[in-house]
Amino acid sequence: MIRKQQRGEATVDQVLDAALRIYAASGESGLTVDAITKAGGVSSGSIYHHFGSLHGVVVALTQRWLGRLLEQLTNAITRSDDARSGVRAVIRAYLEFVQTHPDAARLLHSVTADREGMDRAEQIRDAQEARLSPIAEWINARTESGELAALPAPLIESLVMGPVVAVARRYVAVGDIDLDEAARELPDHIWQSVAGPAA
Template identity: 60%
Template structure:
């Protein structure tokens, strides 16, 4: 990689990191060009050169952190041997991610992210296809084996991750009535009952 490419990548990283800090500190209303360039130390021209706009920057930031979350979920599944332990691993990995990367989790569970998903969900999903495929393959394998209910993949995904996402949103909102460690213990069994094939 040439020095120019290295500088370009470093600039991209600075802008992404700064945008996440600005979002975490000031919310969506604080996501201005001035705030991001000030926090990053990067020029306005560089922001537009690399991302085209603040929305382009934020979409790249969403894509980056969604990819990391999905990567952690896939890694968690690699160490399981049954559908049941897989459900437990998915729930725990998701909630651990939320605790360890609170700022990124705030963005991923925000109304901003929801609007982007509604407006451009297919592109976002296509961009994560390499990370989503192992999750779908894992579920498909256990559906075929008769361990998971024979439901369409989107419904299985919703039954497994919907409750976890709801708990994460509640915790991230600052409501002080959710203990993520307790949820990581209690939720997997309840979710398992909803997706296990009926004997």
């Protein structure tokens, strides 16, 4: 049973790795079951067995990389002792992820991912709860201490991440932004919008 499960996990990895390579090379229009079977060395039956449909592959691929991004952000923010260093760390972690994983970043900031996010926001949030809860707890603790502005956590998240996501989108779509410069300049400007009275 364990060997069968390992084979199944290996097939899932093959499919998702192939799907990202195809997406990077050809965009969403190139992402077909036939292309995945050829690039991944798997059968179409395996794709339908593990993912249900091509759409299921795209959803799983997006979830995989969203989970990796959130894990990196969670690690960055929860290792920070004070609010200012946490805000700086999470901004830099996001931009570093985009720079290190440009193909995955392009997918996560695509119209496809946006559509999924709007259609399945609650399901996505539930699926990523283990990674999102520590961030929310960190924000709430710093809001209560006065280090962060007295705003609900979703507003703090939006004020911090909104500009960063906009920069990431522009970087993957147009490419006219220097991410190193953004990592130097954004944290202090964003910090000013969320700093609390005790900061």
